[in-house]
Amino acid sequence: MRDIDRVTLQLWTLCSEVSVDQLPVTHAGADDHGLWFYSKPGQPFEVQIEAPDGMCPFHIESVGNDLRFRAHSVAEAVEILKYLLHIDSLTA
Numbered sequence: 603m604r605d606i607d608r609v610t611l612q613l614w615t616l617c618s619e620v621s622v623d624q625l626p627v628t629h630a631g632a633d634d635h636g637l638w639f640y641s642k643p644g645q646p647f648e649v650q651i652e653a654p655d656g657m658c659p660f661h662i663e664s665v666g667n668d669l670r671f672r673a674h675s676v677a678e679a680v681e682i683l684k685y686l687l688h689i690d691s692l693t694a
Contacts, residue, residue, distance in 0.1 A: 604656035606638060608676045609683065616680075617689045619643050642687045649686045651679070662686070 613620045625637040636654035641647070647666035653659070660679050662671040664686045673679035683689070 605658045605660075605676050605679070606651065606653060606656040609651070609660075609679045610638075612676070612680045613640070613683055613687075613689070616684065617642065617687075620687065620689070640683055640687060642689065645687060649683055651683075 610620075610622050613622075620640060620642050623639045625639070636652055636656065638651045638653075639648045640651065641649070645666070647664055649662065649664045649666075652661040658674055658676065658679070660673040662673055662679065662682050663669065666686065669686075671682045673682055
């Protein structure tokens with residue numbers, strides 16, 4: 603299982619409302635197949651994770667602010683996504 607899949611499963615455990623979409627590749631060789639977009643109902647923005655092979659490290663950023671992160675582990679990526687998507691494991 604790829605790291606990006608582990609991140610997604612852990613987020614769904616914390617908040618089943620989180621949705622994830624991978625950027626579809628329409629032009630082989632030109633499109634980046636390593637972009638995933640996470641969102642949550644009620645949030646007016648998405649969080650983007652970039653990882654060409656779906657494995658750590660990840661580049662993470664949100665259109666909701668100018669913050670950019672680099673996650674070196676699945677656990678670190680989950681914590682960053684929880685922060686950016688405003689997921690509180692006690693109330694999500």
